[in-house]
Amino acid sequence: MRFVVAAGYGGPEQLVVREGELPAPGPGRVQVEVRAAGVNPFDAKVYSGAMGADEARLPLRLGVEAAGVVTAVGDGAAGPAGPVGVGDEVIVHPVSGGYASALDVPATSVVPKPATLSWEQAAGLSLIGVTAYHLLEATGVGAGDTVLVHGVAGGVGLSTAQLAIARGAAVVGTAAEHRHEALRGHGVVPVVYGDGLADRVRAAAPAGIDAALDTVGTDEAVDVSLALAPLDRIASVAAFDRGDTGIKLLGAGPGGDPGTDIRRRARLEVAALAGRGELEVVVAGTFPLDRVADAHRLVLGGHAGGKVVLLP
Secondary structure, three states: OOEEEOOOOOOHHHHEEEEEOOOOOOOEEEEEEEEEEOOOHHHHHHOOOOOOOHHHHHEEOOOEEEEEEEEEOOOOEEEOOOOOOOEEEEEEEOOOOOEEEEEEEEEEEEEEOOOOOHHHHHHHHHHHHHHHHHHHHHHHHOOOEEEEEEEOOOOOHHHHHHHHOOOOEEEEEHHHHHHHHHHHHHOOOEEEOOOOOHHHOOOOOOHHHEEEEEEEOOOOHHHHHHHHHHHHHHHEEEOHHHHHOOOEOOOOOOOOOHHHHHHHHHHHHHHHHOOOOOOOOOOEEEEEEHHHHHHHHHHHHHHOEEEEEEEE
């Protein structure tokens, strides 16, 4: 097998491809031939040193989501959808070390891949999908709500908007103007961020905002949310330095609620919605493992316009 590691802490130049052997799966585990692996900003945080720089942890395996074909199963291997068998096409999340040509993982991390999704879409679905689901669950978004989504053109933002609309909510979202036409196609009412944002949101949602969901973490996003939405229905997956405001912080950052049970439960529902075409995964670019550093540079630029995926 081939796999990616961060040989040291720093930037994408630390990423290298190595080779190794994959053991036969033990009880309750499965072996997966990886067809695609999702790249996420979180992966870069792991080796940047932002989450600690303990040299004893090096080299670091990277990647929390992938998709592929089951090639071997251990005794009693069963996932959330039931027993797993050789030949099954699956989505793998959460996983440690997903940037690889093959994986040995707990069967509990495996859900069936919808036949309607490409490998690239399947590999990029889970993290953004379960994060979006967590945002909606934490703020109780449902039918009849009007929701403000900050960073709606990003991976998590667009998934949040689509899942909210699937629940019967209306969505107003902040994005650069060149993204607006595509966002309208998803049923989002787009507004440009920047000075005067609160007034533009009020004009777009004259009946008011019921919940505000932040995926970008800027002071503008938090301040406008506080001005327009009830405090108990404001959540962020990025503004971990604004916890003193009383907003809900979700995810792996300081003071965040990881929502482990919610996110695990969400995997089957998110996959089903994607399979029915109610949740689209926009793939912005694909790279072979050998160009993993280039993939990370695109993600770190902040304007990929969709998911970046590795193809082992």
